Amino acid sequence: MEACRPRRPRLPRASSPQLPGPGAPLIIPLSLRGGRMLPDDAPKGIFRDYFETIVTCVIFVIFARTYVFQQSKIPTGSMIPTLLVGDYIMVNKFAFAPLSSAPALARAEHALLPVRDLKRGDIIVFKYPEEPEKDYIKRVIGLPGEVLQIRDRQVYIDGKPLDEKYKVHRNPKGLNFDQDDYPPTRIPENSLFCMGDNRDNSKDSRSWGFVPRDYVKGRAFMIWWSYDEDRDAWQRTALADKASGIWDKVTHLFTKSRWERSFQIIK
Numbered sequence: 001m002e003a004c005r006p007r008r009p010r011l012p013r014a015s016s017p018q019l020p021g022p023g024a025p026l027i028i029p030l031s032l033r034g035g036r037m038l039p040d041d042a043p044k045g046i047f048r049d050y051f052e053t054i055v056t057c058v059i060f061v062i063f064a065r066t067y068v069f070q071q072s073k074i075p076t077g078s079m080i081p082t083l084l085v086g087d088y089i090m091v092n093k094f095a096f097a098p099l100s101s102a103p104a105l106a107r108a109e110h111a112l113l114p115v116r117d118l119k120r121g122d123i124i125v126f127k128y129p130e131e132p133e134k135d136y137i138k139r140v141i142g143l144p145g146e147v148l149q150i151r152d153r154q155v156y157i158d159g160k161p162l163d164e165k166y167k168v169h170r171n172p173k174g175l176n177f178d179q180d181d182y183p184p185t186r187i188p189e190n191s192l193f194c195m196g197d198n199r200d201n202s203k204d205s206r207s208w209g210f211v212p213r214d215y216v217k218g219r220a221f222m223i224w225w226s227y228d229e230d231r232d233a234w235q236r237t238a239l240a241d242k243a244s245g246i247w248d249k250v251t252h253l254f255t256k257s258r259w260e261r262s263f264q265i266i267k
Helices: 046-068 103-112 239-251
Strands: 069-073 087-092 123-128 131-142 147-151 154-157 182-186 191-195 216-226
Touching (some): 069 216
Antiparallel strands (some): 069 087, 087 216, 123 131, 123 216, 131 191
């Protein structure tokens, strides 16, 4: 009787690699560096991280400056004592963003977005009607549809005297005959009557008329820094004068800065 030999276990055949057939897409890994395949979670280079961070910040700043905030400087004394020459302010451009013309959409936007209608007393930045490339800052005094009159320096809205605790008069009565009185005038729709708080030293709606609603850029809401500048600094526009102004701020930063005005909310 023949002895039984143990059978060797049969090993599975090594399958040959399946090559894509004709017309099938050839998949090539993209995560190769220096001829080596990298895992999908390989760390990015430090320069790429910095680049992405910088690009994100730039996009955010551009968006914010275009739609949300604007930085402005007060060049003249027309808003004294509320705003002084050399005040650097932040302007909220989103507060009075134009709403949809459809009533239903406008109500929804009012409910969902932090926007509101312009009110009397708001300090706004707007395009100067006679030179739209320039920005002006004044206080809203008259609203669309109202009848405004100034008689002996007293403002009347629809025949009622307006209480203005913010305004100042530096000159004696009668000296500014073209500013102390203004005939009864109805303010047109989509227009505003704006004046400076320093009434005897302000070129405003009393001289150049109404501000179109579309010219309003935003509401001045905060002084973020204040520097004691010369009142005629805005008239010195030469390059050498601008360089001198920058150097003056650098050398007198601590002695001429009005730190107590920093981060004040404008009212």
